[in-house]
Amino acid sequence: MQKDDFSNSYVVEGKLALPYTYFAGRLGSTFLTTLRDQARIMGVRCDKCGKVFLPPRQTCERCLEDIRDKWVALESTGVVVNFTVVRQQDKHLPRKTPYVLGMIKLDGADTPIVHIIEGVDPDKISEGMRVKAIFAPESEPSILLINHFEPAA
Amino acid sequence: MAEYYGVDVADIFNTMKSRFRPEGAEGVDAVFGYDIGEEGKWKLTVRQGEMTLDEGGDLSGCDVLVKVDGRTFVGLNIGKIDAMAALGAAKLKVEGDFNLFAATGKLFTKYVPPGQEVEQEQELVVLKRTISVNQRFATGPVMGTFLKGLKEKKILAIKCPVCGRLQSPPREVCAPCRVRNDEWVEIGPSGEMRMLEYCYYASPDPLTGETRETPYGAIGILLDGCRKDEVFWHLLRPDQLDAVQMGIVMGDKVVHGSRLRPVWSENRTGSINDIRYFEIDQ
Numbered sequence: 001m002q003k004d005d006f007s008n009s010y011v012v013e014g015k016l017a018l019p020y021t022y023f024a025g026r027l028g029s030t031f032l033t034t035l036r037d038q039a040r041i042m043g044v045r046c047d048k049c050g051k052v053f054l055p056p057r058q059t060c061e062r063c064l065e066d067i068r069d070k071w072v073a074l075e076s077t078g079v080v081v082n083f084t085v086v087r088q089q090d091k092h093l094p095r096k097t098p099y100v101l102g103m104i105k106l107d108g109a110d111t112p113i114v115h116i117i118e119g120v121d122p123d124k125i126s127e128g129m130r131v132k133a134i135f136a137p138e139s140e141p142s143i144l145l146i147n148h149f150e151p152a153a
Numbered sequence: 154m155a156e157y158y159g160v161d162v163a164d165i166f167n168t169m170k171s172r173f174r175p176e177g178a179e180g181v182d183a184v185f186g187y188d189i190g191e192e193g194k195w196k197l198t199v200r201q202g203e204m205t206l207d208e209g210g211d212l213s214g215c216d217v218l219v220k221v222d223g224r225t226f227v228g229l230n231i232g233k234i235d236a237m238a239a240l241g242a243a244k245l246k247v248e249g250d251f252n253l254f255a256a257t258g259k260l261f262t263k264y265v266p267p268g269q270e271v272e273q274e275q276e277l278v279v280l281k282r283t284i285s286v287n288q289r290f291a292t293g294p295v296m297g298t299f300l301k302g303l304k305e306k307k308i309l310a311i312k313c314p315v316c317g318r319l320q321s322p323p324r325e326v327c328a329p330c331r332v333r334n335d336e337w338v339e340i341g342p343s344g345e346m347r348m349l350e351y352c353y354y355a356s357p358d359p360l361t362g363e364t365r366e367t368p369y370g371a372i373g374i375l376l377d378g379c380r381k382d383e384v385f386w387h388l389l390r391p392d393q394l395d396a397v398q399m400g401i402v403m404g405d406k407v408v409h410g411s412r413l414r415p416v417w418s419e420n421r422t423g424s425i426n427d428i429r430y431f432e433i434d435q
Contacts, residue, residue: 005294006294007294008292008294008297008298008301009291009292009293009294009297010291010292010297010300010423011289011290011291011292012289012290012292012300012423012424013287013288013289014287014288014289014290014361015285015286015287015288015361016285016286016288016357017283017284017285017286017357017363017364018283018284018285018286018357019281019282019283019357019364020281020282020283020284021279021280021281021282022279022280022281022282023277023278023279024277024278024279024280025277026275026277028278029275029276029277029278030275032278033276033278091285091287092284092285092286140280141278141280142280
Protein backbone atom coordinates (compact mmCIF):
# COMPACT_ATOMS: atom_id res chain seq x y z
CA MET A 1 0.00 0.00 0.00
CA GLN A 2 1.29 3.39 -0.98
CA LYS A 3 1.49 6.01 1.72
CA ASP A 4 -0.02 8.79 -0.35
CA ASP A 5 -2.84 6.80 -1.86
CA PHE A 6 -5.91 8.55 -0.53
CA SER A 7 -8.40 7.13 -3.03
CA ASN A 8 -10.09 5.19 -0.24
CA SER A 9 -10.08 8.05 2.24
CA TYR A 10 -13.23 9.95 2.89
CA VAL A 11 -15.03 12.01 5.48
CA VAL A 12 -17.86 10.71 7.64
CA GLU A 13 -20.32 13.29 8.90
CA GLY A 14 -21.57 12.79 12.40
CA LYS A 15 -23.15 14.57 15.26
CA LEU A 16 -22.66 14.10 18.93
CA ALA A 17 -25.73 14.51 21.08
CA LEU A 18 -25.09 14.94 24.76
CA PRO A 19 -28.17 14.80 26.95
CA TYR A 20 -27.56 16.20 30.40
CA THR A 21 -29.35 17.47 33.46
CA TYR A 22 -28.26 20.68 35.08
CA PHE A 23 -29.24 21.24 38.70
CA ALA A 24 -29.00 24.88 39.72
CA GLY A 25 -28.60 24.07 43.43
CA ARG A 26 -30.40 25.88 46.25
CA LEU A 27 -28.65 29.21 45.76
CA GLY A 28 -28.88 29.08 42.00
CA SER A 29 -32.57 28.16 42.23
CA THR A 30 -33.34 31.14 44.50
CA PHE A 31 -31.39 33.37 42.12
CA LEU A 32 -33.31 32.11 39.08
CA THR A 33 -36.78 32.07 40.61
CA THR A 34 -36.32 35.62 41.96
CA LEU A 35 -35.16 36.70 38.55
CA ARG A 36 -38.22 35.10 37.00
CA ASP A 37 -40.91 36.10 39.52
CA GLN A 38 -39.68 39.56 40.51
CA ALA A 39 -37.34 40.53 37.65
CA ARG A 40 -34.73 41.20 40.31
CA ILE A 41 -31.07 40.30 40.15
CA MET A 42 -29.84 39.07 43.54
CA GLY A 43 -26.30 38.63 44.73
CA VAL A 44 -24.88 37.64 48.11
CA ARG A 45 -22.78 39.85 50.33
CA CYS A 46 -20.08 38.80 52.77
CA ASP A 47 -20.68 40.61 56.08
CA LYS A 48 -17.04 40.33 57.00
CA CYS A 49 -15.29 41.84 53.98
CA GLY A 50 -18.27 43.41 52.27
CA LYS A 51 -17.65 41.77 48.89
CA VAL A 52 -20.81 41.25 46.83
CA PHE A 53 -20.83 38.14 44.66
CA LEU A 54 -22.79 37.67 41.48
CA PRO A 55 -23.56 34.91 40.55
CA PRO A 56 -24.33 34.09 44.19
CA ARG A 57 -22.16 31.60 46.03
CA GLN A 58 -22.32 29.83 49.37
CA THR A 59 -18.97 30.82 50.75
CA CYS A 60 -16.88 33.97 50.62
CA GLU A 61 -13.72 33.10 48.73
CA ARG A 62 -11.63 35.39 50.94
CA CYS A 63 -13.09 34.99 54.45
CA LEU A 64 -14.56 31.48 54.02
CA GLU A 65 -17.70 32.87 55.69
CA ASP A 66 -20.99 31.12 55.03
CA ILE A 67 -22.88 33.78 53.06
CA ARG A 68 -25.71 31.74 51.57
CA ASP A 69 -28.43 33.73 53.35
CA LYS A 70 -26.94 37.18 52.78
CA TRP A 71 -28.99 38.16 49.78
CA VAL A 72 -28.78 41.68 48.39
CA ALA A 73 -30.76 43.11 45.51
CA LEU A 74 -28.61 44.58 42.75
CA GLU A 75 -29.34 47.17 40.10
CA SER A 76 -30.10 46.02 36.60
CA THR A 77 -27.52 48.49 35.30
CA GLY A 78 -23.79 48.07 35.22
CA VAL A 79 -20.56 48.56 33.41
CA VAL A 80 -18.72 46.48 30.79
CA VAL A 81 -15.40 45.44 32.28
CA ASN A 82 -14.35 43.19 29.43
CA PHE A 83 -15.80 41.75 26.26
CA THR A 84 -15.17 39.53 23.27
CA VAL A 85 -16.76 39.33 19.84
CA VAL A 86 -17.95 35.85 18.90
CA ARG A 87 -17.40 35.42 15.17
CA GLN A 88 -17.31 31.65 14.64
CA GLN A 89 -20.86 30.43 14.08
CA ASP A 90 -21.91 27.20 15.76
CA LYS A 91 -25.41 25.87 16.16
CA HIS A 92 -25.33 25.64 19.94
CA LEU A 93 -24.68 29.38 20.28
CA PRO A 94 -27.50 31.59 21.56
CA ARG A 95 -27.12 34.24 18.81
CA LYS A 96 -26.14 34.56 15.18
CA THR A 97 -22.57 35.70 14.87
CA PRO A 98 -21.06 38.21 15.14
CA TYR A 99 -22.33 39.04 18.59
CA VAL A 100 -20.76 40.36 21.74
CA LEU A 101 -20.21 38.49 24.98
CA GLY A 102 -19.41 40.93 27.75
CA MET A 103 -18.33 40.68 31.33
CA ILE A 104 -20.67 43.03 33.09
CA LYS A 105 -20.24 44.28 36.65
CA LEU A 106 -23.66 45.30 37.90
CA ASP A 107 -24.00 48.36 40.10
CA GLY A 108 -23.66 47.08 43.65
CA ALA A 109 -21.74 43.91 42.71
CA ASP A 110 -18.02 43.29 42.95
CA THR A 111 -17.81 40.39 40.53
CA PRO A 112 -18.89 40.40 36.87
CA ILE A 113 -21.25 38.06 35.06
CA VAL A 114 -20.98 37.04 31.43
CA HIS A 115 -23.86 37.95 29.14
CA ILE A 116 -24.80 38.99 25.64
CA ILE A 117 -24.57 42.67 24.74
CA GLU A 118 -26.81 43.89 21.94
CA GLY A 119 -27.75 47.19 20.40
CA VAL A 120 -24.20 48.26 19.73
CA ASP A 121 -21.83 47.69 16.81
CA PRO A 122 -19.34 44.97 17.89
CA ASP A 123 -16.51 47.18 16.69
CA LYS A 124 -17.71 50.19 18.68
CA ILE A 125 -18.03 48.54 22.07
CA SER A 126 -15.60 49.59 24.75
CA GLU A 127 -14.64 48.81 28.32
CA GLY A 128 -16.38 51.11 30.76
CA MET A 129 -19.53 51.33 28.67
CA ARG A 130 -22.73 51.60 30.74
CA VAL A 131 -25.30 48.87 30.04
CA LYS A 132 -28.68 47.77 31.39
CA ALA A 133 -30.40 44.39 31.57
CA ILE A 134 -33.37 43.64 29.34
CA PHE A 135 -35.52 40.94 30.95
CA ALA A 136 -37.34 38.09 29.27
CA PRO A 137 -39.72 37.01 32.04
CA GLU A 138 -41.54 34.39 30.00
CA SER A 139 -38.59 32.14 29.40
CA GLU A 140 -37.63 29.11 31.50
CA PRO A 141 -35.55 29.60 34.63
CA SER A 142 -32.06 30.09 33.25
CA ILE A 143 -29.69 33.05 32.99
CA LEU A 144 -31.51 33.85 29.74
CA LEU A 145 -34.32 35.28 31.90
CA ILE A 146 -32.12 38.27 31.19
CA ASN A 147 -32.45 38.32 27.42
CA HIS A 148 -29.42 40.57 26.93
CA PHE A 149 -27.76 43.80 28.01
CA GLU A 150 -27.86 46.93 25.93
CA PRO A 151 -26.24 50.35 26.21
CA ALA A 152 -27.78 52.56 28.89
CA ALA A 153 -27.96 56.31 28.66
CA MET B 154 -37.14 8.40 79.89
CA ALA B 155 -34.46 7.80 77.40
CA GLU B 156 -33.98 9.69 74.17
CA TYR B 157 -33.54 7.97 70.83
CA TYR B 158 -32.22 9.92 67.87
CA GLY B 159 -32.54 12.92 70.21
CA VAL B 160 -36.27 12.39 70.65
CA ASP B 161 -38.35 11.39 73.67
CA VAL B 162 -40.98 8.74 73.08
CA ALA B 163 -43.38 10.85 75.17
CA ASP B 164 -42.86 13.82 72.81
CA ILE B 165 -44.25 11.82 69.93
CA PHE B 166 -47.40 10.99 71.89
CA ASN B 167 -47.73 14.47 73.36
CA THR B 168 -47.72 16.06 69.90
CA MET B 169 -50.26 13.64 68.42
CA LYS B 170 -53.14 16.00 69.10
CA SER B 171 -51.57 18.80 67.06
CA ARG B 172 -50.46 16.44 64.30
CA PHE B 173 -53.80 14.68 64.00
CA ARG B 174 -55.35 14.80 60.51
CA PRO B 175 -59.18 14.37 60.62
CA GLU B 176 -59.19 13.85 56.83
CA GLY B 177 -56.79 10.93 57.28
CA ALA B 178 -58.99 9.47 60.02
CA GLU B 179 -62.05 9.28 57.82
CA GLY B 180 -63.69 5.87 58.23
CA VAL B 181 -61.32 4.90 61.04
CA ASP B 182 -63.09 3.91 64.21
CA ALA B 183 -60.71 2.03 66.44
CA VAL B 184 -58.68 1.83 69.61
CA PHE B 185 -54.91 1.53 69.16
CA GLY B 186 -52.72 0.23 71.94
CA TYR B 187 -49.03 1.10 72.07
CA ASP B 188 -46.80 -0.98 74.32
CA ILE B 189 -43.41 0.73 74.15
CA GLY B 190 -41.61 -1.61 76.58
CA GLU B 191 -39.92 0.29 79.37
CA GLU B 192 -41.11 3.62 78.02
CA GLY B 193 -44.72 3.00 78.92
CA LYS B 194 -48.12 2.27 77.46
CA TRP B 195 -50.49 4.52 75.53
CA LYS B 196 -54.02 4.05 74.31
CA LEU B 197 -55.18 6.02 71.27
CA THR B 198 -58.87 6.17 70.49
CA VAL B 199 -59.97 7.43 67.08
CA ARG B 200 -63.70 8.01 66.67
CA GLN B 201 -65.67 10.09 64.17
CA GLY B 202 -62.71 12.16 63.11
CA GLU B 203 -61.51 12.87 66.63
CA MET B 204 -58.85 11.38 68.82
CA THR B 205 -58.20 10.92 72.50
CA LEU B 206 -55.05 9.66 74.10
CA ASP B 207 -54.67 7.95 77.47
CA GLU B 208 -51.35 7.16 79.06
CA GLY B 209 -50.77 3.98 81.00
CA GLY B 210 -53.39 1.48 81.99
CA ASP B 211 -54.80 -1.61 80.48
CA LEU B 212 -54.35 -2.25 76.77
CA SER B 213 -56.64 -5.27 76.57
CA GLY B 214 -59.59 -4.78 74.29
CA CYS B 215 -57.68 -2.64 71.77
CA ASP B 216 -58.39 -3.30 68.10
CA VAL B 217 -54.67 -3.20 67.34
CA LEU B 218 -51.82 -3.68 69.76
CA VAL B 219 -48.41 -2.42 68.67
CA LYS B 220 -45.45 -3.81 70.64
CA VAL B 221 -42.19 -2.07 69.94
CA ASP B 222 -39.10 -0.84 71.76
CA GLY B 223 -38.48 2.87 72.26
CA ARG B 224 -35.66 3.19 69.73
CA THR B 225 -37.61 1.49 66.96
CA PHE B 226 -40.73 3.49 67.74
CA VAL B 227 -38.90 6.81 67.46
CA GLY B 228 -37.07 5.61 64.36
CA LEU B 229 -40.35 4.71 62.66
CA ASN B 230 -41.89 8.08 63.51
CA ILE B 231 -39.04 10.25 62.28
CA GLY B 232 -38.45 8.14 59.21
CA LYS B 233 -35.15 6.55 60.25
CA ILE B 234 -36.53 3.02 60.25
CA ASP B 235 -38.72 1.32 57.69
CA ALA B 236 -41.82 -0.39 59.14
CA MET B 237 -41.51 -3.46 56.93
CA ALA B 238 -37.87 -3.89 57.88
CA ALA B 239 -38.74 -3.57 61.57
CA LEU B 240 -41.51 -6.16 61.19
CA GLY B 241 -39.14 -8.47 59.38
CA ALA B 242 -36.56 -8.12 62.12
CA ALA B 243 -39.25 -8.75 64.76
CA LYS B 244 -38.45 -5.39 66.35
CA LEU B 245 -42.04 -4.42 65.75
CA LYS B 246 -44.98 -6.67 66.53
CA VAL B 247 -48.54 -5.96 65.54
CA GLU B 248 -51.41 -7.88 67.14
CA GLY B 249 -54.96 -7.54 65.92
CA ASP B 250 -56.12 -5.85 62.74
CA PHE B 251 -53.01 -5.24 60.65
CA ASN B 252 -54.88 -3.04 58.14
CA LEU B 253 -55.74 -0.65 60.95
CA PHE B 254 -52.07 -0.46 61.87
CA ALA B 255 -51.21 0.30 58.25
CA ALA B 256 -53.73 3.16 58.33
CA THR B 257 -51.97 4.91 61.22
CA GLY B 258 -49.54 6.47 58.77
CA LYS B 259 -52.36 8.63 57.44
CA LEU B 260 -53.68 9.68 60.85
CA PHE B 261 -50.90 12.13 61.67
CA THR B 262 -48.55 14.53 59.97
CA LYS B 263 -44.95 13.50 60.41
CA TYR B 264 -43.30 14.20 63.73
CA VAL B 265 -40.60 16.82 63.40
CA PRO B 266 -38.26 17.27 66.37
CA PRO B 267 -38.19 20.85 67.74
CA GLY B 268 -35.63 23.02 65.99
CA GLN B 269 -35.65 20.85 62.89
CA GLU B 270 -38.78 22.29 61.33
CA VAL B 271 -38.18 22.84 57.66
CA GLU B 272 -39.04 26.13 56.13
CA GLN B 273 -41.35 26.37 53.19
CA GLU B 274 -40.27 24.05 50.41
CA GLN B 275 -38.08 25.83 47.91
CA GLU B 276 -38.57 25.50 44.19
CA LEU B 277 -35.44 23.86 42.85
CA VAL B 278 -34.44 24.49 39.29
CA VAL B 279 -33.50 21.55 37.10
CA LEU B 280 -32.87 22.06 33.40
CA LYS B 281 -32.68 19.23 30.91
CA ARG B 282 -30.69 19.89 27.79
CA THR B 283 -29.24 18.10 24.83
CA ILE B 284 -26.25 19.64 23.15
CA SER B 285 -25.71 18.52 19.60
CA VAL B 286 -22.29 19.01 18.10
CA ASN B 287 -21.55 18.51 14.42
CA GLN B 288 -18.51 16.38 13.75
CA ARG B 289 -16.46 15.23 10.80
CA PHE B 290 -14.37 12.09 10.99
CA ALA B 291 -11.62 11.62 8.41
CA THR B 292 -11.26 7.91 7.77
CA GLY B 293 -7.73 7.90 6.41
CA PRO B 294 -6.76 5.30 3.79
CA VAL B 295 -6.85 2.26 6.09
CA MET B 296 -10.18 2.71 7.85
CA GLY B 297 -11.52 4.05 4.53
CA THR B 298 -10.71 0.79 2.77
CA PHE B 299 -12.44 -1.18 5.51
CA LEU B 300 -15.59 0.99 5.38
CA LYS B 301 -15.67 0.85 1.60
CA GLY B 302 -15.57 -2.94 1.93
CA LEU B 303 -18.67 -2.88 4.13
CA LYS B 304 -20.47 -0.94 1.45
CA GLU B 305 -19.76 -3.88 -0.87
CA LYS B 306 -20.83 -6.42 1.79
CA LYS B 307 -17.26 -7.46 2.48
CA ILE B 308 -15.63 -7.56 5.89
CA LEU B 309 -11.95 -6.78 5.45
CA ALA B 310 -9.10 -7.32 7.87
CA ILE B 311 -5.57 -6.05 7.59
CA LYS B 312 -2.73 -8.52 8.04
CA CYS B 313 0.61 -8.04 9.76
CA PRO B 314 3.52 -9.06 7.49
CA VAL B 315 5.51 -10.30 10.50
CA CYS B 316 3.16 -12.17 12.85
CA GLY B 317 0.28 -12.69 10.44
CA ARG B 318 -2.23 -11.25 12.90
CA LEU B 319 -5.51 -10.01 11.43
CA GLN B 320 -7.04 -6.76 12.65
CA SER B 321 -10.60 -5.72 11.93
CA PRO B 322 -11.42 -2.90 12.23
CA PRO B 323 -7.96 -2.34 10.79
CA ARG B 324 -5.09 -0.29 12.13
CA GLU B 325 -2.24 1.06 10.07
CA VAL B 326 0.36 -0.75 12.14
CA CYS B 327 0.69 -3.97 14.08
CA ALA B 328 1.47 -2.61 17.51
CA PRO B 329 3.37 -5.64 18.95
CA CYS B 330 5.56 -6.00 15.81
CA ARG B 331 5.88 -2.25 15.15
CA VAL B 332 5.52 -2.69 11.42
CA ARG B 333 3.18 -1.24 8.86
CA ASN B 334 0.39 -3.62 7.85
CA ASP B 335 0.29 -4.15 4.10
CA GLU B 336 -2.11 -6.91 3.12
CA TRP B 337 -5.90 -6.95 3.01
CA VAL B 338 -7.78 -10.20 3.66
CA GLU B 339 -11.51 -10.79 3.40
CA ILE B 340 -12.88 -12.49 6.51
CA GLY B 341 -16.27 -13.91 7.49
CA PRO B 342 -18.85 -12.77 6.86
CA SER B 343 -20.15 -15.48 9.20
CA GLY B 344 -18.47 -16.58 12.35
CA GLU B 345 -18.73 -17.96 15.82
CA MET B 346 -19.97 -16.20 18.88
CA ARG B 347 -17.26 -15.70 21.46
CA MET B 348 -18.30 -13.01 23.90
CA LEU B 349 -21.51 -11.30 24.82
CA GLU B 350 -21.75 -8.12 26.80
CA TYR B 351 -25.23 -7.60 28.09
CA CYS B 352 -25.52 -3.79 28.05
CA TYR B 353 -28.07 -2.00 30.18
CA TYR B 354 -26.82 1.54 29.58
CA ALA B 355 -26.33 3.00 26.14
CA SER B 356 -24.35 6.16 25.50
CA PRO B 357 -25.19 8.22 22.42
CA ASP B 358 -23.80 7.04 19.12
CA PRO B 359 -21.32 9.75 18.07
CA LEU B 360 -22.25 9.28 14.42
CA THR B 361 -25.99 9.77 14.77
CA GLY B 362 -26.50 11.26 18.21
CA GLU B 363 -29.07 8.57 18.86
CA THR B 364 -29.17 6.26 21.82
CA ARG B 365 -30.03 2.66 21.09
CA GLU B 366 -32.55 0.68 23.07
CA THR B 367 -31.41 -1.28 26.07
CA PRO B 368 -30.62 -3.96 26.91
CA TYR B 369 -28.55 -4.72 23.87
CA GLY B 370 -25.82 -7.24 23.21
CA ALA B 371 -22.33 -6.12 22.24
CA ILE B 372 -20.70 -9.24 20.88
CA GLY B 373 -17.26 -10.45 19.95
CA ILE B 374 -17.43 -12.79 16.94
CA LEU B 375 -14.61 -14.94 15.68
CA LEU B 376 -15.25 -14.51 11.97
CA ASP B 377 -14.26 -17.35 9.62
CA GLY B 378 -10.60 -17.02 8.74
CA CYS B 379 -9.65 -15.49 12.09
CA ARG B 380 -7.85 -17.16 14.96
CA LYS B 381 -7.49 -16.83 18.71
CA ASP B 382 -8.49 -13.40 19.93
CA GLU B 383 -9.00 -11.85 16.50
CA VAL B 384 -12.63 -11.14 17.32
CA PHE B 385 -14.80 -8.63 15.55
CA TRP B 386 -17.08 -6.47 17.69
CA HIS B 387 -20.61 -5.71 16.65
CA LEU B 388 -24.22 -5.93 17.80
CA LEU B 389 -26.45 -8.92 18.32
CA ARG B 390 -30.01 -9.04 17.00
CA PRO B 391 -31.92 -7.63 19.98
CA ASP B 392 -34.43 -10.48 20.32
CA GLN B 393 -31.68 -13.12 20.34
CA LEU B 394 -29.94 -11.83 23.47
CA ASP B 395 -30.97 -14.84 25.49
CA ALA B 396 -30.84 -17.34 22.62
CA VAL B 397 -27.12 -17.24 21.84
CA GLN B 398 -24.46 -19.49 23.23
CA MET B 399 -21.06 -18.04 24.10
CA GLY B 400 -17.91 -19.81 23.01
CA ILE B 401 -15.15 -20.50 25.50
CA VAL B 402 -11.49 -21.33 25.01
CA MET B 403 -9.70 -22.66 28.08
CA GLY B 404 -6.29 -23.99 27.11
CA ASP B 405 -6.99 -26.88 24.77
CA LYS B 406 -10.65 -27.04 25.62
CA VAL B 407 -12.86 -25.25 23.13
CA VAL B 408 -16.59 -24.81 23.51
CA HIS B 409 -18.03 -23.58 20.26
CA GLY B 410 -20.46 -20.70 20.44
CA SER B 411 -23.48 -20.06 18.23
CA ARG B 412 -22.85 -19.54 14.52
CA LEU B 413 -23.74 -15.98 13.54
CA ARG B 414 -24.20 -14.22 10.21
CA PRO B 415 -24.38 -10.53 9.45
CA VAL B 416 -27.62 -8.81 8.48
CA TRP B 417 -26.71 -6.12 5.98
CA SER B 418 -28.43 -2.80 5.67
CA GLU B 419 -30.23 -2.12 2.36
CA ASN B 420 -28.80 1.37 2.17
CA ARG B 421 -25.10 1.03 2.71
CA THR B 422 -23.07 4.21 3.07
CA GLY B 423 -19.66 2.95 4.08
CA SER B 424 -20.28 2.90 7.82
CA ILE B 425 -20.07 0.28 10.55
CA ASN B 426 -23.88 0.41 10.58
CA ASP B 427 -23.90 -1.12 7.08
CA ILE B 428 -24.09 -4.29 9.14
CA ARG B 429 -27.27 -3.84 11.15
CA TYR B 430 -26.40 -6.66 13.52
CA PHE B 431 -25.44 -10.33 13.62
CA GLU B 432 -28.05 -13.04 14.00
CA ILE B 433 -28.00 -16.75 14.68
CA ASP B 434 -27.12 -18.66 11.49
CA GLN B 435 -29.35 -21.70 11.28
